[in-house]
Structures are given as structure tokens and as C-alpha cells.
Amino acid sequence: MSDPGERPALSVRDLRVRRVSKSGAFELAVDALDLFAGSVLAVLGPNGAGKSTLLRALAGLEPPARGSVEARVVGPVTMVFQRPIALSGSVAHNVRVGLAGRKLTRSETAARVAEALEHFDIARVARRRAATLSGGELRRLALARAFALRPSVLLLDEPFDDLDPAGQEALSLDLRRVIEDTQVAAAVVTHDLRRALLLSDRIAVLLGGRLAALGERDALLSRPPDVAVARIVGMANLIEGEVLPREPGAELAQVSVGDCERVPALTRLPAGTTVWVGIRPERLKLDVGRGEGLPFGKAQVRSVVSDGVAATLLVTWAGHELRTHLLAGRGLARTVAVGDSVTLSVRPDDVHLIPRDAPLTADA
Amino acid sequence: MTALAPSLVAEITARTLVVCGSALVTALALGLPVGIWLGRSRFRGRVVGVSLVNAGMGAPPVVVGLVVSMLLWRSGPFGALELMYTPAAMVIAQIVIALPLVVGITLAAVGALDADWELQVRTLGVSPLRRRWLLLREIRLGVLAAVIAALGGILSEVGAVLAVGGNLEGETRVLTTAILMYTQMGEFGLALALAAVLLGMTLMLAGILTVVQQGGRS
Numbered sequence: 369m370s371d372p373g374e375r376p377a378l379s380v381r382d383l384r385v386r387r388v389s390k391s392g393a394f395e396l397a398v399d400a401l402d403l404f405a406g407s408v409l410a411v412l413g414p415n416g417a418g419k420s421t422l423l424r425a426l427a428g429l430e431p432p433a434r435g436s437v438e439a440r441v442v443g444p445v446t447m448v449f450q451r452p453i454a455l456s457g458s459v460a461h462n463v464r465v466g467l468a469g470r471k472l473t474r475s476e477t478a479a480r481v482a483e484a485l486e487h488f489d490i491a492r493v494a495r496r497r498a499a500t501l502s503g504g505e506l507r508r509l510a511l512a513r514a515f516a517l518r519p520s521v522l523l524l525d526e527p528f529d530d531l532d533p534a535g536q537e538a539l540s541l542d543l544r545r546v547i548e549d550t551q552v553a554a555a556v557v558t559h560d561l562r563r564a565l566l567l568s569d570r571i572a573v574l575l576g577g578r579l580a581a582l583g584e585r586d587a588l589l590s591r592p593p594d595v596a597v598a599r600i601v602g603m604a605n606l607i608e609g610e611v612l613p614r615e616p617g618a619e620l621a622q623v624s625v626g627d628c629e630r631v632p633a634l635t636r637l638p639a640g641t642t643v644w645v646g647i648r649p650e651r652l653k654l655d656v657g658r659g660e661g662l663p664f665g666k667a668q669v670r671s672v673v674s675d676g677v678a679a680t681l682l683v684t685w686a687g688h689e690l691r692t693h694l695l696a697g698r699g700l701a702r703t704v705a706v707g708d709s710v711t712l713s714v715r716p717d718d719v720h721l722i723p724r725d726a727p728l729t730a731d732a
Numbered sequence: 733m734t735a736l737a738p739s740l741v742a743e744i745t746a747r748t749l750v751v752c753g754s755a756l757v758t759a760l761a762l763g764l765p766v767g768i769w770l771g772r773s774r775f776r777g778r779v780v781g782v783s784l785v786n787a788g789m790g791a792p793p794v795v796v797g798l799v800v801s802m803l804l805w806r807s808g809p810f811g812a813l814e815l816m817y818t819p820a821a822m823v824i825a826q827i828v829i830a831l832p833l834v835v836g837i838t839l840a841a842v843g844a845l846d847a848d849w850e851l852q853v854r855t856l857g858v859s860p861l862r863r864r865w866l867l868l869r870e871i872r873l874g875v876l877a878a879v880i881a882a883l884g885g886i887l888s889e890v891g892a893v894l895a896v897g898g899n900l901e902g903e904t905r906v907l908t909t910a911i912l913m914y915t916q917m918g919e920f921g922l923a924l925a926l927a928a929v930l931l932g933m934t935l936m937l938a939g940i941l942t943v944v945q946q947g948g949r950s
Contacts, residue, residue, distance in 0.1 A: 429851050447855040453846050455853075456870055465866070466856035517857060 375440060376402030377553035378426060378521045382435035385418075385425050396421045396577045398435075403521060403553040405441075408544075410568035410585070411557045412600050417574040419557040423447065423523045426555060441520030441553070450525040452510030454498035459490060459509055462498045466517045484516035487546050504535040508542075515546060522547075524556040528563050540566050561602050565589070573597045590648065591720055598646050598722065604691045605647040611721070613639040620716055629686040632662045633719040644722040651718035652692040654681070654700055654710045661713035669708045674701070685712055745929055748906040751819055751893070752886050755826035759834050759882055762827075764875065767838025768867065772850065782839065788832025793825075797895025800825045804896065817898040822906070825892040830882035837881060841874025842867070876945040880938055887934055907933075 380401040387394045396418040403409055403426075411419050424430040426437055427447040439445050446466075455462050463481045472480070485491040488508040493501065501509060507527060514522060527543065528536040540563055547554055547567075555572075558564045564571075571588045573581040581588055581597040592598035598606060609623040609631065621637075622630045623645055631645055653661050667685035674680070679694045679701040690712070694701040704710065770781055802808055804816045804824070815821045846852070849870070853863050868875065890908035897904030899913055907930040914923035 424851075427855055429855070444857050446857070449848060449852050449855075451846065451848075453849055453852050455866060465853075466858060468862060469859055470857075513856065 374404055377405050377439065377441045378403040378445065379438045379440065380426065380435070381438070383425060383432050383437065384434040385421055385430045386433045387421060387430075394418065394421070394577060395433075396425065396574075398422065398579045401572060401579065401582065403555055405520070405553045406548065406551040407570060408547060408554040408556060408568040409570045409572055410564035411555055411572050411574060412561065412564060413574035413580075414600070415559075418577040419574055420450070420525055421577075422574065423525050423555065423557050426521070427523050439521060443520035444517050445521040445523070446514045446517055446519040447523040448507075448510045448514050448525065448527060450529055452506055452513075454501060454506055454509070456499065457497070458495050459498050459501065460485070460494040462509055463513050463516050466513060480516050480518075484512040487515055488512045488542055503530045504532075504539070507531065507539065511539075511543065511546075515550065515552075518550070519552055522552045522554045524554065524558075526558050527556060528558060528560060536560075536563060543567060561600075571601065573600050575600075590651075590718070592646070592722070595644050595646075595722055598644070598720075602648065603646045603720065604649050605645075605652060605688075607645050607686075607688045607690075608724070609643055609645045609721075611635065611637050611639050611641045611643060623719070623721065625688070626686040629665055631664050631714070631719055632716040633721055634716045635721050637721060637723065641721075642724040644724060646720040646722060647690070647714055647718060649680070649691040650693045651714060652690060653713045654683075654692060654694070654704070655713075661715040661718070663711050663713040665712050667710055667712050669704055669706050669710060671706060672701075672704060683710060683712070741926065741929060743902075744905055744907055744910050744926070745933070747819065747904075748887070748908075748930075749933075751822050751906060752826060752883065754823045755830055755886055756879070756883055758823070759827050759830035760879065763831050763834030763878070764838055764868070767835040767878075768842050768864075768871075770835065771839035771842025785832050785836045785839065789836045791829065791832065792891070793829055793889045794891030794895065796825055796828050797892035800828060800892065800896050816896065817900060817904060819897070819904055821896040822893045822904060825896045826886040826889065829889060829892060830886050833882045833885055834878045837874055837878035838871065841871035841877075844874075845870060873945055876941055880941045880945075883937060883941075884934065887930070887937075 380398050383396070383398045385396040411422060413419050421430060425432060427445060428437060429447070455465060460481055463484050464477060467477050467480060482491065485494050488511050490505060490508045490512060493505060498506070498509060511527070528539060531539060544567055556564060556567055565585065569585050571581070571583060571585050572579060575596055581593050589601050592601050592603055595606060607625055609625040612622045612624050612630070614621055620632050621635045623633050623643060624630055625645060633645070637643065665685050667683035667690065670682040670684055670689065672679060672681050674696040676696055679696040681692050681694065681704065683690050683692065770778065770785070800821065801816065803810050804813070804821050805811055806816065815824070850863065853866060858866065888908065890912055893906055894909050894912065897906070897909065899905050899909040907926055911923050911926045911930065914926065
């Protein structure tokens with residue numbers, strides 16, 4: 369974990385990377401970013417935001433136009449690419465390839481290879497030609513090849529690309545375990561928010577080459593600094609509102625939405641502030657009359673979609689479409705149907721207010 | 733019909749192998765690095781370079797012979813070296829023929845690798861020298877194809893070696909020029925005997941290289 373006193377494993381200061389491609393010039397600008405041992409930073413952002421460029425810069429593969437990337441570690445900094453290569457030869461040979469010239473004895477090398485293969489559950493294919501591996505096995509090979517180096521910093525570019533959900537699940541669990549065991553400082557770029565969250569404890573959001581937000585995962589998920597970041601971190605319910613004058617002595621504030629609807633919130637923003645009201649889908653509750661949150665309105669169910677694990681409901685309230693997640697097959701999710709009328713409730717501290725005039729891409 | 737002394741056949745064959753071997757080794761030493769570089773780099777004018785290489789792959793040997801002769805001629809720019817009508821001149825001509833084949837096939841093999849191949853190997857902490865070795869290992873099928881094509885091209889080639897070598901007995905006579913000469917003299921028996929040696933050699937070398945290439949498919 370990254371407590372403030374800890375020395376970072378990798379430090380970025382005042383970094384500018386410029387790339388000129390057919391689609392135009394692009395600049396990545398990151399003023400400060402640190403990676404810490406045993407901690408995983410998820411780098412989120414839309415396509416073209418500079419996620420991969422940042423990762424390559426961290427790996428020392430993109431020469432900075434300005435600034436520095438400084439590794440303060442003993443072990444190597446390594447990266448696993450979005451499409452890992454299979455060198456000709458066996459799987460074991462592929463894992464061994466980075467160990468040549470590292471002054472290891474034969475048995476040390478063999479032990480490291482065996483350990484890395486074991487970590488990622490590919491020991492049984494060790495003698496197979498790497499070119500014959502499936503996509504999932506090749507990803508595991510690439511991770512084993514990287515971990516065999518005993519890296520201090522590991523950079524992962526879309527590690528779950530092209531994997532089926534079961535493969536993603538298994539790989540992310542293995543990866544999390546190995547990262548904890550080895551205390552590597554890791555950064556992962558992925559477009560899959562849920563995978564990123566499962567793996568990470570810190571989040572960086574890139575927008576148009578700028579670091580729009582950086583912070584502890586849970587804090588950033590529930591308190592994104594602006595609307596663009598809120599959308600990227602999955603705060604799907606964002607509606608316009610205005611903070612109402614507080615009743616004397618009241619702890620709770622009320623935010624008006626539309627003509628007559630209200631949402632409770634905990635805020636110090638003055639009355640009259642126009643805001644975005646942000647509620648994460650999993651924090652928006654339906655018909656829970658057991659003290660979990662305050663009811664604030666009636667909504668109509670528009671659609672119910674389930675993947676067997678989570679059910680996603682779209683409901684309309686005050687002219688807005690809101691989204692909520694329920695555990696599939698349990699409680700309300702078993703009985704709710706399109707057209708039903710449900711009561712919405714939320715804990716006031718789960719309602720995040722973003723002033724409408726807040727500058728976009730403020731640092732968290 | 734005159735009989736052909738076995739020692740003469742051996743001498744001509746040996747000279748052929750030495751000339752072609754020297755040319756091949758030099759063409760590989762020059763052509764592999766250039767092919768790898770052309771295959772991996774992206775710069776303005778790269779297309780022009782690749783086009784020149786591709787055109788060179790089909791260059792008529794007799795034209796190569798003409799150009800090399802003009803350069804090595806006593807009054808030419810390299811006349812002072814007095815290389816005309818020596819085995820060295822034949823090696824030079826064959827290098828010019830083999831080089832585009834080696835460069836062209838190598839650059840195609842390198843181009844088939846992933847665009848970030850080099851970066852990926854670099855992030856594993858592999859030294860530059862070992863990266864080069866791993867790259868050659870990756871493209872070895874292409875390299876062997878280049879060897880087969882280049883060797884086939886220069887072993888069977890007659891126009892250039894005749895132009896710059898002159899088919900001097902005991903000095904620059906090789907299998908192809910000897911076959912041509914005996915054919916023109918109507919000595920078909922001798923020509924056939926030498927042709928059998930040339931064909932046998934070509935088949936054997938191609939066979940060996942093919943076995944190596946296909947065996948290295950893992």
C-alpha cells in the first residue's frame with residue numbers, strides 16, 4: 369500500500385512526451401506520478417488518451433521531450449505488451465530468455481523459470497513450442513517471462529485483451545496474488561473498468577494526454593473531481609441539480625432535480641450552487657426499507673439485463689434515466705419486471721455533488 | 733572428342749566453389765544487416781530503397797557484368813587495382829548479383845515480425861548483441877531462403893563471370909563458363925559432364941539447405 373511517507377519505486381516528474389503520427393500531433397503531459405511497491409495503479413481513459421504512451425514512457429521506451437522517469441529500485445522495470453510475442457522455441461525457453469547474462473547459475477535459472485511457470489499455471493506446457501499456445505496461454509507466458517526477471521516495476525498493457533470472461537477472472541486472480549507475493553510496483557492499462565478495479569488500489573485517469581485525476585481507488589470511485597472523470601470511473605448516473613437552502617439545524621442538504629424532485633446529500637456547497645448529482649449504479653438502491661439509505665422518489669423500470677452475476681436495471685426518474693446494479697437472482701432482482709414502479713433510495717454520503725462550473729480535468 | 737581429365741574437372745569445380753562461396757559469405761555479411769535495418773526502420777525514402785532492392789533482385793547478370801567490367805577496366809575508376817579478369821572480379825560481380833537477393837528476402841522476413849518485436853525483447857533486459865542473435869533466430873527460415881536463392885543465382889550464373897573473368901584457363905574458368913565454351917566448340921560430351929557436376933552440386937546444396945531449413949521450423 370502507498371502511505372505518504374513511502375519512497376516511490378518509480379517517479380515521474382514534469383513529463384512531456386510528444387508523438388507525431390498520421391492522425392496528428394499528440395502530447396502527453398504528466399506533472400507528477402509515482403508507483404509504489406506492492407501497489408497497483410490502474411490507468412484509465414478513452415482511446416487515444418495516451419494510456420499506452422504513458423506506459424511506454426514509464427518503461428523507458430518513449431524518450432521524453434522534457435522531464436524525467438526515475439526508477440529508484442534494484443530490480444528491473446519491465447513491461448508486458450498488449451500483443452505479447454512468442455519467440456521461437458519452447459515455452460521454457462521464452463521464460464528463460466531474459467535471464468541470460470544476469471550472472472545466474474544454471475540451477476538458479478532453472479529454479480526461476482520453474483517458479484515463474486508455476487506462478488501462472490503453465491508448467492504443464494513448458495516444453496511446448498510457444499507458437500502453438502492459445503491466446504490465454506500466451507498472455508500467461510508473457511507474464512511468467514516478465515516475473516522471471518524479478519521486476520521491481522511491472523507495466524501491463526491491456527493484460528486481459530482477447531480473453532474470455534472465465535480466463536480474465538482466473539488471470540486477474542493469479543496476477544493479484546503474484547503482485548502481492550512479489551511486492552512489485554505495477555501499473556495496468558485497461559479499457560475494462562471492472563478488471564482494472566479488481567486489480568488496482570490506485571487509479572489514474574488520462575484525458576487527452578493530461579492526467580485528469582489520480583488517487584486512491586475507492587476515494588476516486590466515489591468522489592471523482594469532475595464529470596469527465598466521473599463517467600470514466602463508472603459513475604453512470606449524472607444529473608443536473610441545484611443545492612437548496614438548508615433548513616436551520618439540518619445536517620442534510622437537499623438538491624433539487626427538475627421541478628419538484630429532490631435528492632438528499634451531505635455537502636458544504638452553498639445554496640443555489642448548480643451541480644452535477646453523481647450516484648454510482650451500485651449505490652442506488654431500490655425498495656430497501658431497512659434503513660439503507662433514504663427514499664427519495666418513485667421510478668419506472670425501463671429494462672432489466674442480467675449476466676447471471678449482476679443485474680443492471682434502467683429506471684426513469686424525473687425525466688432522467690438512471691442505472692442501478694443488483695445481485696442477479698436474489699431479492700428484488702428475481703421479481704422486478706419492466707414497467708414496475710419502484711422506490712429509489714440512497715445514502716446521502718453516496719451522493720456526490722460536482723459544481724457545474726468546476727474546471728474540467730482538475731487534479732484530484 | 734577430347735577426354736576431360738578428372739583433375740581439370742576438380743580444379744574448375746573447386747574454383748567455382750571458392751568464387752561462389754566467397755561471394756555468398758560477403759553478400760550475407762553485408763546483406764543481412766542492411767536487410768534487417770531496412771526491414772525495421774521507418775524513414776522517408778524507405779520505399780525507394782526497398783524498390784531498388786526489389787529491382788536488383790531481378791537484375792540481368794550480363795548487365796551486372798557490363799557495369800562491373802566498366803568499373804574495373806584498366807581505364808575505369810578502379811582500373812589501378814588490376815582486378816579485371818581475376819577471380820576477385822568474379823567475386824565482386826557475384827556479390828552484386830547476390831546482395832539484392834539477400835537484402836530483399838531478409839527485409840521481408842523481418843517485416844513479418846511484430847512491429848514492436850524489438851521493444852518487447854528490450855523490456856526483457858536482453859543486451860543489444862543478444863537481441864540481434866534472437867532476431868536472426870526468429871528470421872532463420874528467411875535467412876536460409878536467402879542463402880538458397882543467392883547461391884542458386886550465382887552458381888548458375890554465366891553472363892557476369894564471363895564478362896569480368898574472361899574464362900581464362902587455370903585462372904578464371906568456372907563450371908558455367910567452361911560449359912558455355914565446350915558447347916560453342918561442339919564438345920557436347922565435355923559440356924554434359926561438367927553440366928552434370930554443376931547440376932549435382934546445385935541439387936545437393938539446395939537439398940542440404942532445405943533439410944536444415946525445414947528441420948529448423950520449431
